[in-house]
Each structure stands twice: as C-alpha cells, then as structure tokens.
Amino acid sequence: MELLCHQQRHQTSVVWPEDIDRRLNILVRAAAAAGERTSRAELLAALVAAAETDPEVLASLLHNYRRLPADALAEDHDRSDLPVVRSPGPRRATSS
Numbered sequence: 001m002e003l004l005c006h007q008q009r010h011q012t013s014v015v016w017p018e019d020i021d022r023r024l025n026i027l028v029r030a031a032a033a034a035g036e037r038t039s040r041a042e043l044l045a046a047l048v049a050a051a052e053t054d055p056e057v058l059a060s061l062l063h064n065y066r067r068l069p070a071d072a073l074a075e076d077h078d079r080s081d082l083p084v085v086r087s088p089g090p091r092r093a094t095s096s
Contacts, residue, residue: 004049005042021074029082 024040031038038046052058 005045008064019070019076022076023073024080025080025085026076029079029085030083032083 024043028038028040028043031043052061
C-alpha cells in the first residue's frame with residue numbers, strides 16, 4: 001500500500017503574516033517536544049490532510065482568522081518550554 005506521505009512532491013509558495021510563519025515554527029517545535037521529527041512542509045501537509053472540507057466549517061474558520069487581532073499569537077514569541085529545532089541544510093559559518 002502506497003502512503004499519501006510518500007507520493008510525488010509538489011512545490012508551493014505561501015505568503016502570509018510573519019506571526020503565522022512563527023506559529024508554524026512553534027508547531028514544529030511542539031511536534032519535536034512530543035518526539036516527532038518533522039519539517040514545516042510535512043506539518044503543513046498533515047494539517048491540510050486533516051482539515052475539514054465542509055464549506056460552512058471552512059467559512060467559519062476563515063471568518064475567525066480574519067477577525068484575529070494583530071497580537072493574537074504574541075505568546076509564541078517566548079516558548080522556551082519547547083526544544084529548538086534546526087532547519088535542514090548547510091549551516092552558516094560563525095564569525096570569530
């Protein structure tokens with residue numbers, strides 16, 4: 001049986017508010033705290049796969065998002081309770 005997570009990849013580009021991007025990083029760190037090794041892309045794929053497809057539910061979700069105040073995710077700025085997760089790829093050289 002082929003698993004959905006192993007299907008051919010499709011690259012997408014997402015432009016969204018900085019605090020939403022920060023929240024995605026927090027979610028990856030929360031998954032790591034639960035013992036899961038994942039990436040931003042895999043976590044987004046899991047969230048999309050689990051999302052409700054009912055039009056009314058989606059409309060409500062969008063309406064709620066659009067009414068969030070600018071500081072709605074302010075608590076994400078200090079999440080020292082979660083492990084730091086390094087992004088894959090080459091590391092920047094540190095200056096001495």
